[in-house]
Amino acid sequence: MKRTRYTKYNGDLASEMNLDDLMEALSDFLLDSGFQDPFSQFQELNGEHTMENLREALRQLMESGDFLNEADQERYEAMDDEGREQMLNDLTERMQQGDYIQQQPGEVSEPSQGGKVPPGEIAQPAPPQGEPRFNVTDKSMDFLSYKSLRDLLGGMGRAMSGRHDTRYEASGIESSGSSKPYEFGDVMNLDVNATLASAISREGLGLPLNVEYSDLTIRQSEYQSSCATVVMLDCSHSMILY
DSSP states (O other): OOOOOOOOOOOOHHHHSOHHHHHHHTHHHHTOOSSOOTTOTTGGGTTOOBHHHHHHHHHHHHHHSSSSOHHHHHHHHHSOHHHHHHHHHHHHHHHHHTTSEEEEOOEEOOOOTTOOOOTTOOOOOOOEESOOEEEEOHHHHHHHHHHHHHHHHTSSOOOSSOSEEEEEEEEOSSOOSOEEEOOTTSOOOBOHHHHHHHHHHHHOSOSSOOOOGGGOEEEEEEEEEOOOOOOOOOOSHHHHHO
């Protein structure tokens, strides 16, 4: 008889990360045009797309405490220096395999004019010089552009009605999100199970059941921004030149 044996998964932290979330967190670095944004987390990297700067951006992201959850942050902090460097290398390899970036070799230096090639031998190019660099692929540009445009269109106005999809939730009519405690002004889209569970955990199981204001829980829905957004592109001659 064929059997299947299940064991505990012991995967490494780099393979468990969501690349889309990682790319979104690195968007300030990947889209940096070199104009030294003072509010950028990666401003000291000067917008240089070298592999070393990419690893430094990843290191800053892991150490910021804002990207990893509490459990993964503890796993990262428990690593030694060698383990952390290996993790950064694994992440850059995953980004290349996922076609998010393309690594470029260093610049090849020109052979010296004074060097002579012995008869019957083929001149070999000089080894690459300088730091390896990378390019952001079209796949990454489409992904990051969509994320930036979504944040722009949904950045103002949190209301029940609107046209722009956002990544937030609010009280509404159609329930498709998580639940939250009721606040004054919310639509009374009551989550009966969560409300009763809160009252029972506080009062105990018995009749009549006393439901207080703090027990009220409502279901949220994916809300759309109510702002009207106009996107203007300057296509004048000066913009083409500079």
